Amino acid sequence: MALKLLSKLRNQNLQITRNRNHHRLVDAARFFSEQPVSNLSTPDDSKFIIKNKQQTTTSSLKQHELAKFAAISDTWWDSEGPFKPLHNMNPTRLAFIRSTLCRHFSKDPNCARPFEGLKIVDVGCGGGILSEPLARMGATVTGVDAVEKNINVARLHADLDPETSTIEYCCTTAEKLVEEQRKFDAVIALEVIEHVAAPAEFCKSLAALAYPGGATVISTINRSMRAYATAIVAAEYLLNWLPKGTHQWSSFLTPEELVLILQRASINVKEMAGFVYSPLTGRWSLSDDISVNFIAYGTKDGQ
Template structure:
């Protein structure tokens, strides 16, 4: 019975590059190239290496279904993905299990603040398109800083804080098109 349930769950919630998260899937290669280049430079790693992040611990804050966590793991990082939404973590775990290169990702339904309380730290802390969803961005940034080891790196991205960007990214993408 467990296999059947797992299969149905997988079919219903698999990654679909042509589905509602199509814009995120389309953007991901560009984001990954920037992250790879920037972090290889920061950590003095060979950007041409297949696994340049070997030996480094990364956290993907607001990981969703793991679209960023998985490529980071394939590049050699030890990855923890966190999200406050349990459904996202279940989807991420299920997808990661299908590939031995990503099955070791630690997915947790928690917050950055909880991990700070646990005194967890990472070489690189990534929070992409998350800060616009938190109640207190300044406190959130303090938590990200606390999760970052000395000489580590923190990467944050968000949409522009203009009315046009808000209308496009938040209202249209999230509430009308239900992309997020």
């Protein structure tokens, strides 16, 4: 499956190279010409307005997805609970973010606080398991989530450490931040886009939040049969890593679709890598295998 996908990417004029950290990079500057893409958005009947907020902005999140995560919000910092896969994956996600953002902003990846001076927004921050290490690396972090329980958990946990107590947590959406004309050096949305109703509109909001020349990092799950077997059947029903019904296979995006909708939102994907899990070590690592979990880094036009 991975070889077939990589062959397909090559046929679409994508150059695949290996960086100094030995994971594959995808140069997406010459990806798809304008063409219709199916399954990139859904009707508006799943849009919602955040409860108790005086606003007219609708979010691209689905209401039943919010309820799903609200039900397990108290377990965000339980490394053996429903979010165990994210806790295990976090060091690998951060390694990719550290590498790409340091290169993009000419920062030293070997220093303790390489993100000093950068404003970063963590969209769909949940309980803050990504926001906190970003803050410890020196970034000025804003964490946003549409589930109020998630934000409450994130605030309580961040306040336990002076280094993370400066994080600005908001129960809001990317769309609302755009209305408020907020801007950031880097926009990060990990494991979020597969839960939204309109991925194309969501990516437009992410692009609007970035300064011209800013960076965007998105991770998600490929809509492949292998992903169905591992991320849904195995993870949710056999191994019980995730609550049943956490993911819907039809809501996943292929790497080609993600690159295209980002390109149409004025974000040019520069690098892409896969995450692979080793049952022997229980650890995740970066790989050229993007057939299941993958992460993409892009830059906004205007630099």
